[in-house]
Amino acid sequence: MSVSNLRIFLLISLFTLPIISCDRDKNDVIPDITVDFTITASDPEFYDLFYAPGTSVLISSAHRYLGQGTAGYDGNGIIIYNASEGLFYAYDRTCPHCFVTDDVSVAVDVDGIFISCPRCSTDYAIGSSGLPLNGPGQYYLKNYRTSFTGYSVRVWNRR
Secondary structure, eight states: OHHHHHHHHHHHHHHHHHHHTSOOOSOOOSOOOOOEEEEETTSGGGHHHHHSTTOEEEEOGGGGGGEETTTOGGGOOEEEEEEETTEEEEEESBOHHHHHHHOOOOBOEEETTEEEOTTTOOEEETTTTTOEEESSOOSOOOEEEEEEOSSEEEEEOOO
16 A cells, blocks of 8 residues: 555656746746847946946846847846856846836836835845845845856846
8 A cells, every 4th residue: 555655646746846846036026028138248338247246237228239128127127237256147127016016117226235116115135136125025126047158148038
């Protein structure tokens, strides 16, 4: 009888493990848009981002020449942050708390190592995946994938 229970357990595990271990973003609140662009160190506008860890840049609709989705959700923009040599984070500028509670799209502001919403006053940590630190926000900022090749950073959200 224990062999039968083991088989049942293995079958259940086989079907539930992929479901609970799916690669899910920490924030599914902000709707997905197609984001796929690359910035390079040779562009003078991004020089500090590549060579000064702790700096960030705002990518907006003015940067459409870089690729798709540079304006982020609802045109609020995307923040790219250089956490350390070779480690970059990219966040959508839309405040997830305001989006969920009031159905409004509010662009957050970058202030050093914090990202703050001017409407709800939620502060997010820029160097730890957009974690809400204080204020009413419960959701992480929407993260985009990044890859660094030594002279460029690619930001995308589709596989």
